[in-house]
Each structure stands twice: as C-alpha cells, then as structure tokens.
Amino acid sequence: MSDVMRAKSASVASGKGSMAARTQRRINPDHLQLALPCVALLVMLIVIFTIKPAAFSYFGFGLLFNLAVPLILASMAQMLIICLGDIDLSVGNFVGFVTCVVAVFLQDKPLIAVALLAAGIAAYAGVGVLIQLRGLPSIIVTLGMSFVWLGLALLILPSPGGNAPDWLTGAMSLQPPWIPLPLLIAVVVAALGQWLLKRSAYGVVLLGAGANPRAAARAGWSLLRARIVMYGAAGVLAVVSGLTLSGLTTSGDPNIAPTYTLLGVGAVILGGGSFTGGLVSPVGTVVGAMTLSLAGSLLSFLNVPPVWQVGAQGVILFLVLAGRVFIGQGKR
Amino acid sequence: MKSFSIRQSPWLFGFIGAAVIFVATIIVSHGAGAGATFHAAVAFSVFSVLVAISQMLVITSGPGNIDLSVPTVLTLCAYLSMGVMQGSNAWLPVGLIVAMGVGLLAGAFNYAAILLLRLPPIIATLASSFIFQSLAMNAGGESTIKPPSLLSGFTSLSIGPVSVLALLVVVLTIALAIGLERSLFGRRLLATGQSEPAARFAGIKVRQVRLISYAGAGLFAGLAGFLLAGFTGGAALNMGDTYLMESIAVVVLGGTSVAGGQANAIGIWGSALFFNLVTIMLNAFGTPVGLRYLLTGAIIILIVTAATRPIARA
Numbered sequence: 001m002s003d004v005m006r007a008k009s010a011s012v013a014s015g016k017g018s019m020a021a022r023t024q025r026r027i028n029p030d031h032l033q034l035a036l037p038c039v040a041l042l043v044m045l046i047v048i049f050t051i052k053p054a055a056f057s058y059f060g061f062g063l064l065f066n067l068a069v070p071l072i073l074a075s076m077a078q079m080l081i082i083c084l085g086d087i088d089l090s091v092g093n094f095v096g097f098v099t100c101v102v103a104v105f106l107q108d109k110p111l112i113a114v115a116l117l118a119a120g121i122a123a124y125a126g127v128g129v130l131i132q133l134r135g136l137p138s139i140i141v142t143l144g145m146s147f148v149w150l151g152l153a154l155l156i157l158p159s160p161g162g163n164a165p166d167w168l169t170g171a172m173s174l175q176p177p178w179i180p181l182p183l184l185i186a187v188v189v190a191a192l193g194q195w196l197l198k199r200s201a202y203g204v205v206l207l208g209a210g211a212n213p214r215a216a217a218r219a220g221w222s223l224l225r226a227r228i229v230m231y232g233a234a235g236v237l238a239v240v241s242g243l244t245l246s247g248l249t250t251s252g253d254p255n256i257a258p259t260y261t262l263l264g265v266g267a268v269i270l271g272g273g274s275f276t277g278g279l280v281s282p283v284g285t286v287v288g289a290m291t292l293s294l295a296g297s298l299l300s301f302l303n304v305p306p307v308w309q310v311g312a313q314g315v316i317l318f319l320v321l322a323g324r325v326f327i328g329q330g331k332r
Numbered sequence: 333m334k335s336f337s338i339r340q341s342p343w344l345f346g347f348i349g350a351a352v353i354f355v356a357t358i359i360v361s362h363g364a365g366a367g368a369t370f371h372a373a374v375a376f377s378v379f380s381v382l383v384a385i386s387q388m389l390v391i392t393s394g395p396g397n398i399d400l401s402v403p404t405v406l407t408l409c410a411y412l413s414m415g416v417m418q419g420s421n422a423w424l425p426v427g428l429i430v431a432m433g434v435g436l437l438a439g440a441f442n443y444a445a446i447l448l449l450r451l452p453p454i455i456a457t458l459a460s461s462f463i464f465q466s467l468a469m470n471a472g473g474e475s476t477i478k479p480p481s482l483l484s485g486f487t488s489l490s491i492g493p494v495s496v497l498a499l500l501v502v503v504l505t506i507a508l509a510i511g512l513e514r515s516l517f518g519r520r521l522l523a524t525g526q527s528e529p530a531a532r533f534a535g536i537k538v539r540q541v542r543l544i545s546y547a548g549a550g551l552f553a554g555l556a557g558f559l560l561a562g563f564t565g566g567a568a569l570n571m572g573d574t575y576l577m578e579s580i581a582v583v584v585l586g587g588t589s590v591a592g593g594q595a596n597a598i599g600i601w602g603s604a605l606f607f608n609l610v611t612i613m614l615n616a617f618g619t620p621v622g623l624r625y626l627l628t629g630a631i632i633i634l635i636v637t638a639a640t641r642p643i644a645r646a
Binding site for chain 2: 089149307311314
C-alpha cells in the first residue's frame with residue numbers, strides 16, 4: 001500500500017515529483033530511503049580520510065566509531081517505540097541511569113545491579129502497559145519517566161564517578177580480527193534488527209500493530225502484548241547501550257546521555273523512519289546513528305570553531321534530510 | 333465530541349494541586365514565609381507561563397507539532413537583546429523589538445524548514461535549535477552583559493504583594509484565552525489543529541495559520557528570554573535548558589491536548605504555579621535534587637493518568 005501512496009504523494013508534491021515517481025517504480029523505495037544516510041556517511045568518511053589518510057586503518061575506524069556504539073543501541077530502542085507510533089523522551093536519561101547502576105553496583109554487588117537493571121526493563125514494559133491501557137500520550141508519560149530516571153540516577157550517584165567493572169571495559173576494547181569492534185557491533189545490531197522486525201513472523205505483526213493498530217487488533221493480535229514486547233525490548237536495548245557507554249567511559253554519570261533521546265529520534269528519521277507508525281528501518285537507523293555521531297568528528301577534522309560545531313551539526317541534519325525532498329520521499 | 337465536564341476537569345488539577353501545596357506549606361511553616369513562598373512561586377511561574385504559551389501555540393496547531401527550539405530561541409533572543417542594549421535604559425525599546433523580532437524570525441524559519449523540507453516538526457525544530465544555540469554562543473557566550481537597570485527593576489517591581497510583571501502576564505493569558513475562543517485566528521488555529529483536511533475544506537489557509545502559530549511561538553520565547561535575562565541579571569547559555577521539558581509538561585497538564593486542536597491558556601497558570609510551588613517546597617525541606625526530579629516525574633505521570641479518561645485505543 002505504501003508504495004502507491006508514496007508515488008502519489010511524490011507526484012503531487014512537486015513538478016520534479018513525477019520523474020521521481022517514475023524512478024521509484026523501478027527502484028524499491030525502501031532502498032532509495034536507505035541510500036540517503038549511506039551516501040551521507042560515505043561522503044563524511046571520504047572527507048575525513050582525505051584530510052587525514054592515516055585514519056583509514058583498523059584503529060582509525062575503531063576510534064571514529066567507538067562512541068557511536070551506545071548511540072546506535074539507544075537509537076534502536078527509540079526505533080522500536082517510534083514503530084508503534086509513539087515516542088520515547090526518557091531513553092537518554094535511562095541510559096544515564098544504567099551507567100550509574102553499572103558504575104556503583106556491578107563490580108561489588110552484581111546481584112543488586114542485575115536486579116536494578118531488570119527492574120528498569122520491567123518499568124519500561126510497564127510504561128507500555130500504562131500507555132496502552134489508559135490510552136495516554138506516550139510523549140507525556142515518557143517525559144515524566146525521563147525525570148524519574150534522572151532522579152533515580154542522581155540518588156544512586158550524585159556526581160559523576162564510580163568504576164565500571166574491568167570485564168566490561170575489557171570487552172569494549174576487544175580487537176577482533178579484520179573488522180574493528182564498533183563496526184562489528186553495528187553490523188550485528190543492524191542484521192539482528194532487520195531479521196527480527198522485518199523477517200520474523202511476530203516482527204511483521206509488530207510492524208502491523210504500529211501501522212494500523214485497529215486492523216491488527218481486529219485480526220486478533222493483542223495490542224497490549226505488542227506494546228509490552230516493544231517497550232520491553234527497547235528497555236533491553238537501552239540497558240545494553242548504557243553498559244557499552246560505561247564500558248567506554250569506565251564510569252557512571254547521570255547527565256551523560258540526555259542527548260541520546262533526540263539524536264536517536266534523528267537517527268530513526270534519517271534512516272527512513274516515519275512517525276506515522278510501522279515505517280522504520282533497522283539498517284537505516286544504525287547508519288543514521290553512525291552518521292550523526294560521525295558528524296561531530298568530521299567538524300573537528302574540518303577545523304570548524306567549537307562555537308559553530310553545534311550549529312554545523314544542525315545544518316548537516318537539514319542537508320541530509322533535504323535529500324529526502326529530492327528523492328520525493330518526504331514524509332510526515 | 334467530549335462532554336463539557338471532561339474537557340474542563342483536567343486543567344483544574346494544576347490549580348487544585350497548587351492550592352494543596354500552598355496550604356501544606358502554610359501549615360508546616362505555621363504561616364511564616366507563606367507570603368514569600370507565594371511571591372517566589374509567582375515570580376518564577378511568569379517565565380514558565382510565557383514559555384508554555386509559546387509551546388501551546390505550536391502544539392495546538394496539529395498532531396505532531398512541537399517546538400524543541402523554544403529554549404534556544406529564548407537564549408538567543410536574550411543574548412542579542414542584551415547585546416543591543418549594552419545596559420542602557422534608552423535602548424530598552426530597541427532591545428524589546430530585537431528580542432521579539434528575532435524570536436518571530438526564528439519561529440518562521442522553523443515552519444519554513446518544516447514546510448519546504450517536509451520534515452516532521454520535532455526533527456526540524458531539533459536541527460534548528462542546534463543552529464540557534466551556535467548563534468547564541470557567537471552572540472557573546474562567555475561575557476555576561478548586564479541588563480538595563482530599568483528592565484531588571486521592572487521584572488522585580490511589585491505593588492504591595494503583587495508582582496506587576498505577573499499581573500501583566502495574567503492579563504495577557506486571559507486575553508489569549510479569549511482570543512483563542514473568540515477571534516477569527518483563534519478559531520482557525522483550533523480548526524486546523526483538530527483536522528487539517530476539514531480545515532482546508534472550510535477554506536482555511538492551513539499553512540498560513542501554522543506559520544503564524546510558529547512565528548508567534550518564537551515571539552513569546554523571545555519575550556521570555558528578554559524578561560528572564562532582566563530578572564536574573566543577564567543572559568546565560570544554559571538559561572533555557574530547564575524549559576525544554578517543562579514547557580511541554582506545563583502545557584499538557586494545563587489542559588491543552590498534545591493531539592492538537594484544543595488549547596487552554598488559563599490552565600497553564602495552574603500547572604506552572606503547581607510545578608514551581610513543588611520545587612520551592614522541596615528546596616525548603618532540603619530535599620536532595622534526585623528526589624526532587626523523581627517526584628516531579630511521578631507527579632507528571634500521576635496527573636496525566638488521573639486526568640485522562642481510559643479510552644480503548646483505536
């Protein structure tokens with residue numbers, strides 16, 4: 001159904017649209033969507049490697065994408081929520097909470113740490129239940145939860161510090177043969193996400209529950225179960241994101257990751273996702289997150305003054321997303 | 333159409349909550365400091381209300397419309413207006429015009445990006461907030477320029493126990509509430525927010541309505557930045573940070589629907605007073621900052637759960 005709708009919207013949208021629509025009949029629109037963040041990522045890498053050829057190496061790739069790993073995982077968590085037509089404003093602060101739990105408890109009292117993280121995941125699923133049963137706007141409930149997670153993190157660890165266990169920091173500095181660890185994680189996450197959400201039987205049901213909840217319910221699928229699964233899985237991904245982040249920074253910080261919330265949303269949309277529900281791309285989200293996290297490095301390679309770096313990131317976001325208009329894929 | 337009582341009830345939570353907290357403070361402190369508490373709550377609520385009005389205009393214009401650039405527009409306008417005035421009372425009108433004008437342009441820029449690049453508002457305003465933040469940094473990030481004495485005097489001026497600024501913002505809020513219900517633009521905004529296709533069929537220029545609501549949102553954010561800089565003794569890079577999430581929470585708990593098409597200006601005062609009273613009370617008790625956030629979050633979820641009638645999802 002979406003192909004027809006997209007072709008229509010493209011041809012209505014502009015004069016160039018009809019040409020774009022004709023092209024789309026030959027190319028799978030999903031692939032066209034995916035090309036956008038990939039091209040952006042490739043262009044950035046080419047610029048970086050032109051400026052600093054030494055970065056084109058095993059270690060160079062590792063360093064460039066190290067900090068992309070937690071963002072990728074947080075973006076995947078956000079993607080699952082956006083897939084249901086919801087939005088999660090709490091994931092950034094939840095990741096911060098996880099780093100605090102890890103830094104304070106995981107080394108000395110692993111049982112408490114595991115219990116707290118499990119409770120966090122259960123709370124995520126609980127938020128899904130609350131939103132489903134009471135018909136609440138997810139934006140407000142997760143906004144409230146973002147304060148809850150920040151508060152809990154500050155109660156556990158009032159100021160940044162603590163120590164991540166050695167096995168965790170060790171795991172994050174592993175050097176697998178041929179492919180650097182961050183890239184390996186990115187590929188595995190993208191492949192797993194693509195397979196579970198787009199290829200598995202229940203994954204397709206979940207996509208359907210996001211795209212047309214009424215139809216999914218009529219077909220006998222439980223929307224409550226769909227929300228529990230998606231919010232619970234988002235909680236798991238956010239916990240893993242926090243684990244990798246504290247493995248990289250070796251400590252905990254309540255305020256380390258609030259930007260992950262909105263950068264994650266950006267990664268999902270950049271990767272071809274849409275807020276209308278059911279339209280998300282796991283591979284696109286991973287590439288989108290890598291693009292966003294590389295944008296910062298690119299700007300320092302280009303010697304952009306620090307005061308302009310934030311703004312330049314905004315411009316990059318606009319430029320890449322503007323590409324959607326040209327391929328006639330602009331969606332609300 | 334929801335019934336009258338359901339539509340009316342949610343926004344009362346803010347006022348009731350504020351009253352309960354206030355009475356509790358009086359009882360705990362045996363009446364001492366009640367006046368000061370109320371005064372402080374009102375003083376801070378003024379800025380929460382202005383920022384929330386800004387957010388309300390955007391949220392009301394339709395589902396998915398939200399302005400994440402409110403805090404950075406506020407900061408940018410504060411810096412630019414303070415920079416123009418350089419502490420001189422004579423330049424006060426120019427500073428006000430700069431603050432509101434830049435805010436207006438920023439809001440218009442947001443909507444232009446949404447329209448031309450066909451972006452979801454949340455993404456467009458996120459990207460533009462990065463740009464506004466950089467602009468604010470360049471407009472004198474490190475050095476703080478003192479506001480003109482007249483401006484700082486005005487923001488803390490009060491006749492008896494009543495803050496003049498608060499009184500003016502109350503009048504503004506009431507005018508806005510009446511305007512939304514009665515004026516042509518108000519009706520068009522609500523209609524656009526309720527159903528874009530229906531509004532279009534009714535002959536409403538939907539894009540024009542949205543442009544005005546985004547530009548208006550920027551204008552109010554700019555005004556808030558101008559006044560806040562006057563109140564706190566100058567602009568600061570992080571002056572808007574807390575208002576990002578707060579603006580959304582205050583608007584929604586004030587009875588405005590996140591789905592758009594239903595605004596409540598008066599309710600904003602209730603929830604703004606409530607939030608600021610809770611913060612002041614917890615501060616007075618020496619509550620750790622973590623617990624304060626935890627309670628704030630729990631209150632938001634509790635109120636929105638209590639105020640929303642359980643509906644089976646479509």
